[in-house]
Amino acid sequence: MGISPLQWPVLRQLRSGDRLGRGPAITSPTTRGLTSRNATADRVVQSVCPYCAVGCGQRVYVKDERVTQIEGDPDSPISRGRLCPKGSASEQLVNAPGRQMHVLYRAPRATEWQRLDRDEAIDMIAKRFVESRRNTWQELDDKGRRLRRTMGIASLGGATLDNEENYLIKKLFTAAGAIQIENQARI
Template sequence: MGISRRQFLQGGALAGAALALSGKPGEASVDAPELRTKGLKSTTTICPFCSVGCGLIVHTKDGKVVNTEGDPQHPINQGALCPKGGALFQIANNENRLQRVKYRAPGSDTWEEKSWEWAMDRIARRMKETRDKSFKKSELNKKDNKEYVVNRTDGMAFFGGAGLDNEECYLWTKFARAMGVSQLEHQARL
């Protein structure tokens, strides 16, 4: 038995109407966002991906992220998100996300789990060693053959990311300058 195009469209419309009417009243859906997020704690934040600074609303329940969406009150994105911002939920809720420090010793082919205290201590020690090895107090200027005070290290560079807000960038820059690092760069500028 053949079915005409008209019969197919009529049957599809009837099936769609039946599905729409079969939903329970008061059930959360895309059309009822206030029901979908009812009882959840809402927090506004900024997307960490690029330097645009799009606003987000993050909904949490018992400290766990359950929903992210664009903030319609934010002046930059007015609720719209790019594909990366729209997929932000997957950063917080992803079984592949590393939760512990992984370390692979030089020449080794296996990863070991280490504590955060061990990692922070090792990073601080390596930064201090690098700074001490490459620190220059003064430098000779070849043009006028004078020695000038420079107090810098050429053995390290600091690279910032868009996940930092203005205040964090300010503190990060102050820390880098205090360490004597002169090579500062930020992801937003590249």
């Protein structure tokens, strides 16, 4: 069965007023029936991209308490609605099927990972941090000059942390006497 002559593209252009054939005259019924996945969102939350220090604005679309899409925020004075490829894919940070949702620990020489309670993991890290600082503390050098540092603790920050988190990490490690503090964004 053929298409009705009234549905021929040239006639659709004339009937719809789309003389150049760039609008409704060339839109198929299937396309007209589609809606954006953003149109069904329950709410839109403004956020900032977590990847680098630029701070591009994002619009996070949420439906049923689940992130469905992330786009650039046109109201952002920094990015004016644009996102780099990493920022555009940041929805995967929360929705990737391989995302780790639990603390995993592999003991020395073990071959398997085991699940740890978050508080237990934090206590374990804090204990090791303090112990390493205590065991590697250098108060004075060979000539008696004050050092007040440790070479047993280092920090390598990442761009998925925001500026405030990296600032606090830098303050913490400096206060603990660590001097080997770096961030992936500078490397």
